[in-house]
Amino acid sequence: MTTLLLPGHLGEIVGGRGRVELAGSPATVGEALAALVATHPSLRDRIQDEQGRLRQHVQVFVGRDSIRYTGGLATPLAPGAEIHVLPAVSGG
Amino acid sequence: MKKGDTLLLVGTLKGAFLLHSTAGRKTWKRLGPFFRGQAVYALAYDQRGGRKRLFAGPESAHWGAVLSYSDDLGRSWSKPKAATVRFPKATGAALKRIWQIAPARADQPQVLYCGVEPAALFESRDAGESWSLVQGLWDHPHRPRWEPGGGGLCLHTIVPDPTETRRLFVAISTGGVYRSDDRGKTWRTAHKGVRAQYLPDKHPEFGQCVHKIAAHAARPGRLYLQNHWGLYRSDDAGESWHDIANGVPSDFGFALVAHPHDADTAYIVPIESDQFRCTPGGRLRVYQTRDAGASWRPLTRGLPQKNALETVLRDALTTDDHARPGVYFGTRSGKVYGSADAGTNWRLLADGLPAVVCVKAAVVGSASA
Numbered sequence: 001m002t003t004l005l006l007p008g009h010l011g012e013i014v015g016g017r018g019r020v021e022l023a024g025s026p027a028t029v030g031e032a033l034a035a036l037v038a039t040h041p042s043l044r045d046r047i048q049d050e051q052g053r054l055r056q057h058v059q060v061f062v063g064r065d066s067i068r069y070t071g072g073l074a075t076p077l078a079p080g081a082e083i084h085v086l087p088a089v090s091g092g
Numbered sequence: 093m094k095k096g097d098t099l100l101l102v103g104t105l106k107g108a109f110l111l112h113s114t115a116g117r118k119t120w121k122r123l124g125p126f127f128r129g130q131a132v133y134a135l136a137y138d139q140r141g142g143r144k145r146l147f148a149g150p151e152s153a154h155w156g157a158v159l160s161y162s163d164d165l166g167r168s169w170s171k172p173k174a175a176t177v178r179f180p181k182a183t184g185a186a187l188k189r190i191w192q193i194a195p196a197r198a199d200q201p202q203v204l205y206c207g208v209e210p211a212a213l214f215e216s217r218d219a220g221e222s223w224s225l226v227q228g229l230w231d232h233p234h235r236p237r238w239e240p241g242g243g244g245l246c247l248h249t250i251v252p253d254p255t256e257t258r259r260l261f262v263a264i265s266t267g268g269v270y271r272s273d274d275r276g277k278t279w280r281t282a283h284k285g286v287r288a289q290y291l292p293d294k295h296p297e298f299g300q301c302v303h304k305i306a307a308h309a310a311r312p313g314r315l316y317l318q319n320h321w322g323l324y325r326s327d328d329a330g331e332s333w334h335d336i337a338n339g340v341p342s343d344f345g346f347a348l349v350a351h352p353h354d355a356d357t358a359y360i361v362p363i364e365s366d367q368f369r370c371t372p373g374g375r376l377r378v379y380q381t382r383d384a385g386a387s388w389r390p391l392t393r394g395l396p397q398k399n400a401l402e403t404v405l406r407d408a409l410t411t412d413d414h415a416r417p418g419v420y421f422g423t424r425s426g427k428v429y430g431s432a433d434a435g436t437n438w439r440l441l442a443d444g445l446p447a448v449v450c451v452k453a454a455v456v457g458s459a460s461a
Contacts, residue, residue: 009152009154009155010155041173041174042171042173042174044174045156045158045174045175045178046155046156047155049156049186049187050175050178050179050180050181050185050186050187051179051181051184051185051186053186055154055155055156057153057154058154058155087154087155088154
């Protein structure tokens with residue numbers, strides 16, 4: 001099972017939960033985020049722009065590692081991975 | 093809230109505020125912030141078609157911009173599952189900021205326009221529920237060569253022509269003024285005579301950094317323009333422009349607004365220069381013309397005249413449309429000043445706000461939006 005951990009604003013959008021567990025086993029971060037927004041469509045425009053690109057000031061970590069340095073959305077996921085979707089310090 | 097009450101909509105870099113007063117405009121009640129932490133560059137109050145709809149374009153630095161509206165003066169806001177102002181996939185573009193929300197003419201009560209960054213125009217024909225890209229402007233051959241100004245490449249001003257039903261003006265930094273005479277299908281430049289001080293060619297076909305334009309309902313064809321260096325008037329719907337920087341301390345500035353009833357009266361807040369974007373001499377002064385730009389005089393009563401290095405941005409100066417109109421502006425230092433007598437006397441209406449980027453006024457029950 002893959003778990004997504006969402007901060008305050010995103011957590012509110014999904015009904016106050018800061019944690020979403022995906023039923024399947026996505027192979028990459030991109031697949032996990034696609035599964036997340038398919039289940040929670042209101043998150044799509046918050047995390048991605050209209051062209052499907054991750055927003056500039058959104059940071060994604062697998063465990064403690066930023067996907068910026070591990071292959072971006074193609075970063076592979078091990079079983080039981082935890083993905084953090086966080087507001088970057090560069091925004092705001 | 094009753095007919096004749098006055099609403100000031102104040103957008104800041106960290107949220108939106110509402111200031112509410114009676115027709116007398118002596119005391120103001122503050123509501124907000126709405127959209128805490130988000131920049132709100134665009135606000136509008138739409139009273140057409142029986143609505144009392146407040147529009148906002150909040151932009152989260154992290155989670156993007158989503159146009160929202162409230163029918164209960166900010167107590168609750170629409171929360172669309174998907175952003176309603178969005179670029180079609182085929183454009184390859186993504187919305188960065190909503191710069192302007194403009195109700196169309198009163199006889200088109202379901203129509204609104206929205207100007208955004210990257211520079212584009214959107215139209216709604218269902219009172220703001222859904223929006224579509226105005227493809228005619230997006231496809232304009234100049235668009236790939238428009239350049240961003242300091243605020244980004246934005247379509248920041250939309251002026252539906254007060255008398256010609258199908259005519260619309262937009263201003264783009266930097267691109268210039270574009271005019272459509274067929275409700276947005278085709279566009280042509282409308283900035284002949286407006287100089288581009290910062291280019292080798294001072295009068296290029298396009299590329300002018302127009303900061304604000306304003307029209308006047310009572311005088312067909314009359315427009316005023318505050319440029320990135322340059323102050324202009326047109327009396328032929330933008331076919332030609334004439335320099336009216338007569339007696340101002342600087343013709344650099346952002347903010348400009350026309351008087352709601354007198355076509356010869358307009359207001360600006362001059363800024364020293366593009367290199368020092370503050371009020372000249374540390375004096376906060378609104379300048380008023382009452383002769384269509386032949387002369388300007390400073391309005392100072394109640395405004396600080398020393399140690400006031402302020403900046404008033406392009407959408408942060410406005411008027412209401414009371415018989416004796418109120419004039420209002422907000423500063424980057426978080427102050428809002430207002431005058432209830434067309435600019436003669438000024439008072440500080442709010443202080444300690446985040447940087448003000450937008451001020452709009454509405455009179456409840458007024459025909460104009």
